[in-house]
Amino acid sequence: MIKIEKLHKSYPIGKEALHVLKGIDLHIKEGEFVSIMGSSGSGKSTLLNIVGLLDEHDKGDYFLNGQLIKNLNEKKAAILRNKFLGFVFQSFNLISYKTALENVALPLYYKGMKRKERLIVAMDYLDKVGLKDWANHLPNELSGGQKQRVAIARALVTKPKVVLADEPTGALDSTTSDAVMDLLKDINNEGMTVFVITHEEEIAAQTSRIVRLKDGVIISDELTKVAKVI
Amino acid sequence: MFDLDRWREIFQSINKNRLRSVMSGFTVAFAILLFTLLFGIVSGLSNSFNNAFNDDAKNSMKVRVWKTSKPYKGLQTGRRIQLSNEEYNYVKDEYANKIEYQTARIYKNFTIKYKNEVNNYNIRAVNPDHQFLEKTIIDEGRYLNESDLKGKSKVIVIGRLVKKDLFGEKQALGKRVNVNGSSFLIIGVFSDEGGDNEERIAYIPVSTAQMMYGNNDHIGQILLGYNPDLSLNAAIAFGHKMERDLRKKMNIHPDDQSALSVQNMAEANKGVGMFMGALYAIVILVGSGTLIAGIIGISNIMIFVIKERTKEFGIRKALGAKPASIVGMVVQESVLITTIAGYLGLSLGTYILTLIEDSLEADYFIKDPSVSPIIVLGATVVLVASGLIAGYLPAKKAANIKPIVALRAD
Numbered sequence: 001m002i003k004i005e006k007l008h009k010s011y012p013i014g015k016e017a018l019h020v021l022k023g024i025d026l027h028i029k030e031g032e033f034v035s036i037m038g039s040s041g042s043g044k045s046t047l048l049n050i051v052g053l054l055d056e057h058d059k060g061d062y063f064l065n066g067q068l069i070k071n072l073n074e075k076k077a078a079i080l081r082n083k084f085l086g087f088v089f090q091s092f093n094l095i096s097y098k099t100a101l102e103n104v105a106l107p108l109y110y111k112g113m114k115r116k117e118r119l120i121v122a123m124d125y126l127d128k129v130g131l132k133d134w135a136n137h138l139p140n141e142l143s144g145g146q147k148q149r150v151a152i153a154r155a156l157v158t159k160p161k162v163v164l165a166d167e168p169t170g171a172l173d174s175t176t177s178d179a180v181m182d183l184l185k186d187i188n189n190e191g192m193t194v195f196v197i198t199h200e201e202e203i204a205a206q207t208s209r210i211v212r213l214k215d216g217v218i219i220s221d222e223l224t225k226v227a228k229v230i
Numbered sequence: 231m232f233d234l235d236r237w238r239e240i241f242q243s244i245n246k247n248r249l250r251s252v253m254s255g256f257t258v259a260f261a262i263l264l265f266t267l268l269f270g271i272v273s274g275l276s277n278s279f280n281n282a283f284n285d286d287a288k289n290s291m292k293v294r295v296w297k298t299s300k301p302y303k304g305l306q307t308g309r310r311i312q313l314s315n316e317e318y319n320y321v322k323d324e325y326a327n328k329i330e331y332q333t334a335r336i337y338k339n340f341t342i343k344y345k346n347e348v349n350n351y352n353i354r355a356v357n358p359d360h361q362f363l364e365k366t367i368i369d370e371g372r373y374l375n376e377s378d379l380k381g382k383s384k385v386i387v388i389g390r391l392v393k394k395d396l397f398g399e400k401q402a403l404g405k406r407v408n409v410n411g412s413s414f415l416i417i418g419v420f421s422d423e424g425g426d427n428e429e430r431i432a433y434i435p436v437s438t439a440q441m442m443y444g445n446n447d448h449i450g451q452i453l454l455g456y457n458p459d460l461s462l463n464a465a466i467a468f469g470h471k472m473e474r475d476l477r478k479k480m481n482i483h484p485d486d487q488s489a490l491s492v493q494n495m496a497e498a499n500k501g502v503g504m505f506m507g508a509l510y511a512i513v514i515l516v517g518s519g520t521l522i523a524g525i526i527g528i529s530n531i532m533i534f535v536i537k538e539r540t541k542e543f544g545i546r547k548a549l550g551a552k553p554a555s556i557v558g559m560v561v562q563e564s565v566l567i568t569t570i571a572g573y574l575g576l577s578l579g580t581y582i583l584t585l586i587e588d589s590l591e592a593d594y595f596i597k598d599p600s601v602s603p604i605i606v607l608g609a610t611v612v613l614v615a616s617g618l619i620a621g622y623l624p625a626k627k628a629a630n631i632k633p634i635v636a637l638r639a640d
Binding site: 079095107115 | 234235238239247541544545546548549555629630637
């Protein structure tokens with residue numbers, strides 16, 4: 001599903017260049033539940049942004065669903081994101097003046113679905129994350145856990161190939177964190193590829209494969225007990 | 231291209247951000263309001279000017295004489311100049327192709343008596359062309375004609391108010407009145423838009439007056455209407471030439487304004503035209519300045535708004551929004567606000583102008599101020615264009631920010 005070969009990325013800082021990713025090789029198959037671990041500055045967020053087409057890599061090859069990602073303009077990137085990817089952010093990134101239902105329906109608007117239809121589909125997904133009764137509430141009327149569940153529903157509503165989660169539990173307490181992770185596990189069990197970034201061991205331990213990153217290189221890549229149980 | 235969903239997005243965005251929508255709208259509305267009022271008031275001034283010269287024909291000229299103020303060819307200062315039929319005929323022959331109408335005029339002040347009613351009136355002894363130069367409107371009967379002049383007939387055309395004084399509601403036409411001791415036949419009753427004073431006078435043939443009161447060929451003034459085919463400048467040149475020629479013919483110093491002068495409406499028209507032109511130029515300058523200030527105002531607000539929404543755009547892009555859809559959304563919102571606000575300003579301005587209407591005419595010379603449809607159309611185009619520009623430039627910039635950068639914005 002995701003195939004990365006010798007991926008490099010650096011950011012210019014003044015005259016110098018900060019080399020963030022130094023030759024990453026990574027292959028994630030369809031249906032995997034992978035977590036990327038590393039301390040801050042290890043390059044894990046950069047990796048996720050490149051995988052999520054929110055940023056461009058400098059060198060190396062990136063294949064998404066078999067398609068080589070190269071010289072994408074914003075329009076093509078937008079179409080690919082809408083079609084293949086779902087995002088879950090640490091800070092939720094819900095649009096504040098839209099209700100939970102409207103937030104979930106927004107990706108379908110960009111897909112070109114009719115309003116009636118997309119509201120029905122969005123309501124389905126809100127129901128899946130247990131927030132049907134909160135459909136007409138604005139984000140600031142929801143708790144952190146509820147907001148993240150809305151964000152997950154929004155990430156799933158277009159039936160993407162991959163769900164990318166950047167510290168999805170970073171802003172949540174441990175109980176709600178577990179609920180969110182359970183939700184991601186359920187999604188994965190339905191066959192969707194889930195790609196999580198975290199710096200918490202407990203969170204990573206709930207995924208089936210942990211890739212550790214340090215100073216822009218992969219230092220370990222191993223399956224967890226969860227995977228062995230399966 | 232009507233996209234209901236797009237409009238829903240826009241109305242939601244406007245509705246959720248009422249304060250900034252109202253603020254940006256207010257800038258435009260206020261600019262357009264000022265613009266409308268400015269143009270309306272100047273058009274009111276222009277109406278007043280046009281009206282002030284409406285009484286007499288626009289192409290009228292007047293030859294006036296008085297006393298010499300400069301010695302010339304051994305003749306002394308203070309000599310009294312007298313126009314006569316000779317000068318009248320000279321002008322008529324010399325400038326035939328430059329003249330549309332020509333009349334002599336002698337002023338008299340006589341009593342007019344009918345039965346027991348007696349009153350003092352200004353009498354003008356004139357030629358038939360006088361009717362057109364003074365824009366006299368015949369209500370009953372007819373005006374003076376050439377055969378009246380040839381026959382030195384004792385006929386009189388009286389003003390509407392003279393008739394009212396002497397006859398009340400009764401028939402005046404065909405009656406005889408006593409003018410300074412002689413009996414005159416009323417052949418016509420007239421009215422005049424120049425006001426009451428112009429209707430409390432009477433006209434008699436100039437030849438009759440010359441015969442009866444002095445038995446000479448003197449005349450008071452010569453009134454002309456220059457050929458309307460002449461340009462303003464040609465008409466002015468004609469006036470100057472006639473002035474020179476007449477002075478030469480009558481042994482007057484070439485620069486003696488007091489002895490003989492030609493008053494030319496063409497000069498006044500040119501002056502008014504230049505004045506109004508300058509006024510319009512100023513108004514266009516100030517008006518477009520106001521508009522530009524409004525446009526800059528809304529551009530500023532749009533830049534701020536878009537900065538504020540950068541993160542939202544980042545989220546939308548992460549969810550699959552194409553840059554064009556974001557630019558389109560912002561531009562459409564901006565055009566909608568400017569157009570609605572602009573029309574509010576325009577309507578309010580037009581409404582205020584209708585309220586003013588003629589109430590400022592007496593004190594400020596502003597008559598029936600209004601804006602022409604062309605100005606309204608032009609302002610609309612400017613509004614929509616400014617909305618487009620104000621929205622497009624910053625939105626284009628925001629839409630091209632990488633989503634990762636936009637998402638980081640706060």
